[in-house]
Amino acid sequence: MAATMGSLIGLVNKIQMACTVLGDHGGEGMSLWEALPTVAVVGGQSSGKSSVLESVVGRDFLPRGSGIVTRRPLVLQLHKIERGTEYAEFLHNPRKKFTDFAAVRKEIEDETERMTGRSKAISNRPIHLSIYSPNVVNLTLIDLPGLTKVAVEGQPESIVEDIENMVRSYVEKPNCIILAISPANQDIATSDAIKLAKEVDPTGDRTFGVVTKLDLMDAGTDCLDVLEGRSYRLQHPWVGIVNRSQADINKNVDMIAARRKEQEYFDSSPIYGHLAPKMGSVYLAKLLSKHLESVIRQKIPSLISLINKNIDDINAELDRIGRPIGADGGAQLYTILELCRAFDRVFKEHLDGGRPGGDRIYGVFDHQLPAALKKLPLDRHLSTSNVRKVVSEADGYQPHLVAPEQGYRRLIDGSLGFFKGPAEATVDAVHFVLKELVRKSIAETVELRRFPSLQADIAAASNESLEKYRDESRKTVNRLVEMESTYLTVEFFRKIHESELRPPTKDDKHSNRPPPNAAVDRYDDQHFRRIGQTSLLHCRWCDTLKNRYQMAVVYCQKEQLGRMLDEDPSLMEKRETLAKRLQLYKSARDDIDAVAWK
Numbered sequence: 001m002a003a004t005m006g007s008l009i010g011l012v013n014k015i016q017m018a019c020t021v022l023g024d025h026g027g028e029g030m031s032l033w034e035a036l037p038t039v040a041v042v043g044g045q046s047s048g049k050s051s052v053l054e055s056v057v058g059r060d061f062l063p064r065g066s067g068i069v070t071r072r073p074l075v076l077q078l079h080k081i082e083r084g085t086e087y088a089e090f091l092h093n094p095r096k097k098f099t100d101f102a103a104v105r106k107e108i109e110d111e112t113e114r115m116t117g118r119s120k121a122i123s124n125r126p127i128h129l130s131i132y133s134p135n136v137v138n139l140t141l142i143d144l145p146g147l148t149k150v151a152v153e154g155q156p157e158s159i160v161e162d163i164e165n166m167v168r169s170y171v172e173k174p175n176c177i178i179l180a181i182s183p184a185n186q187d188i189a190t191s192d193a194i195k196l197a198k199e200v201d202p203t204g205d206r207t208f209g210v211v212t213k214l215d216l217m218d219a220g221t222d223c224l225d226v227l228e229g230r231s232y233r234l235q236h237p238w239v240g241i242v243n244r245s246q247a248d249i250n251k252n253v254d255m256i257a258a259r260r261k262e263q264e265y266f267d268s269s270p271i272y273g274h275l276a277p278k279m280g281s282v283y284l285a286k287l288l289s290k291h292l293e294s295v296i297r298q299k300i301p302s303l304i305s306l307i308n309k310n311i312d313d314i315n316a317e318l319d320r321i322g323r324p325i326g327a328d329g330g331a332q333l334y335t336i337l338e339l340c341r342a343f344d345r346v347f348k349e350h351l352d353g354g355r356p357g358g359d360r361i362y363g364v365f366d367h368q369l370p371a372a373l374k375k376l377p378l379d380r381h382l383s384t385s386n387v388r389k390v391v392s393e394a395d396g397y398q399p400h401l402v403a404p405e406q407g408y409r410r411l412i413d414g415s416l417g418f419f420k421g422p423a424e425a426t427v428d429a430v431h432f433v434l435k436e437l438v439r440k441s442i443a444e445t446v447e448l449r450r451f452p453s454l455q456a457d458i459a460a461a462s463n464e465s466l467e468k469y470r471d472e473s474r475k476t477v478n479r480l481v482e483m484e485s486t487y488l489t490v491e492f493f494r495k496i497h498e499s500e501l502r503p504p505t506k507d508d509k510h511s512n513r514p515p516p517n518a519a520v521d522r523y524d525d526q527h528f529r530r531i532g533q534t535s536l537l538h539c540r541w542c543d544t545l546k547n548r549y550q551m552a553v554v555y556c557q558k559e560q561l562g563r564m565l566d567e568d569p570s571l572m573e574k575r576e577t578l579a580k581r582l583q584l585y586k587s588a589r590d591d592i593d594a595v596a597w598k
């Protein structure tokens with residue numbers, strides 16, 4: 001890994017900003033925020049926290065005042081730029097570039113109030129401030145409210161504990177680098193910062209001890225025991241600082257001048273002179289930056305795996321609840337058509353194989369219909385006695401030459417009438433199978449799951465089509481039956497006549513065909529049996545009545561796109577959030593890849 005130092009910290013800055021957009025400030029579970037190293041400035045009130053931060057930055061920009069000034073964590077990201085004027089930017093107002101740092105201070109105050117009101121309450125929602133300057137090192141610092149021992153006027157008693165809890169919630173994270181500020185004019189043993197640091201980081205691995213107000217120590221006392229690590233041992237060297245005094249601030253001594261003055265203090269100090277190169281705010285900034293980089297470097301593999309895990313989790317969740325759909329009409333129409341195609345595929349698989357259910361249609365044709373046809377009372381209708389009755393009623397006793405035409409017509413019409421029942425029942429049976437398959441296909445189309453309205457619409461459109469096709473099928477089969485009746489043409493009777501006059505063939509011996517001369521007796525049983533059999537033969541031919549069902553074609557109406565794609569609003573919102581998170585995690589991963597493997 002040949003990543004440059006600056007780019008590593010720049011990367012963390014970027015990911016931290018992403019976390020803020022994600023609303024991820026730590027808390028439940030292992031968040032990305034918690035995985036990132038940060039530097040938190042901790043100390044008692046008036047210990048000099050703001051002063052240290054400002055001298056690290058080299059600018060005055062933090063709110064000043066008595067009592068509790070810092071009431072929201074301030075995430076301060078320092079970005080080193082090569083040249084140009086320095087400026088500041090807030091994440092809550094990213095379009096505005098601040099070049100006036102007094103305005104930055106004002107905005108911090110205003111933004112604090114926006115969250116907490118004018119009260120002296122505190123909030124753990126951080127304010128994000130980025131400062132771009134040629135005079136800073138890449139560093140992310142978090143300014144936290146000062147630890148206090150007593151609540152002041154207007155503050156609830158719980159404030160002491162609330163602040164401690166908030167500060168603790170930051171510094172107890174194993175990735176937090178603690179900048180513990182203690183004023184030199186107080187006993188280090190009573191330092192709030194050291195007390196808390198000791199509690200959350202007993203080995204002192206991630207605590208940087210900073211002693212302020214060295215210039216304010218009583219004459220004849222010094223802080224060498226602390227600065228040389230004898231009073232309280234930490235893994236990192238202690239750094240002494242001399243900030244601007246209140247008098248300096250009042251005189252508007254500028255920061256650059258203050259840094260120079262600080263360096264002069266150490267260089268010329270008879271007590272601290274030997275430590276001079278390792279003292280002061282400039283050195284502190286470099287020390288922190290270097291440490292932060294080495295920490296980030298170690299963290300990269302675990303950061304990548306955490307991001308990958310988050311991406312996997314979000315993808316799984318999105319697969320479960322569905323991915324966001326486009327907002328414009330064209331995209332929605334496309335989505336709907338895609339969904340309809342998905343449904344169509346499932347439905348066709350049911351019909352053509354791949355999924356069960358379509359075979360029941362063949363069952364209707366192969367079993368149900370033949371069984372019903374077999375049960376038709378044709379034998380009774382065409383029994384000799386009924387044939388005699390029908391023929392006698394239709395043609396009377398008028399002698400008919402060969403075939404009693406009216407009688408034939410009535411017998412065949414009557415027989416064919418029986419076919420209508422099973423034919424319509426077949427249409428209905430197929431209709432119900434198809435309807436059931438539509439229901440099943442909708443339920444089985446995974447893509448449709450999130451769109452209850454579209455499901456209902458597809459069901460309605462499909463059923464409407466099926467209903468239409470049922471009517472058409474009924475008409476068609478009835479028409480087929482009627483066509484068979486009108487088939488009794490002159491030709492039909494001529495053929496019967498011819499067969500009556502034809503001399504008997506060999507085959508006739510085994511048939512019931514009477515000898516030609518029997519035709520003379522027009523009223524014997526043979527005659528009527530023959531009429532019955534001819535009618536039956538004709539009707540049996542009708543068994544081949546073919547069903548001409550057309551499978552329902554399902555289509556979607558283009559109208560009502562919005563209504564069809566309406567979803568549970570909370571689900572929609574969740575999906576949008578997840579999609580946004582996913583995008584941020586992916587870009588964070590890209591950033592890491594770009595820095596880590598450059």
Ligand SMILES: Nc1nc2c(ncn2[C@@H]2O[C@H](COP(=O)(O)OP(=O)(O)OP(=O)(O)O)[C@@H](O)[C@H]2O)c(=O)[nH]1
Nearest residue numbers: 045046047048049050051146213242243244245246
């Ligand atoms: N002489 C001198 N004064 C200092 C030094 N550090 C801080 N001060 C002064 O001490 C006062 C408090 O300093 P701040 O930097 O505001 O302290 P803080 O810890 O941020 O205070 P709160 O935000 O109120 O908790 C200011 O008047 C500073 O000028 C220092 O090293 N030397």
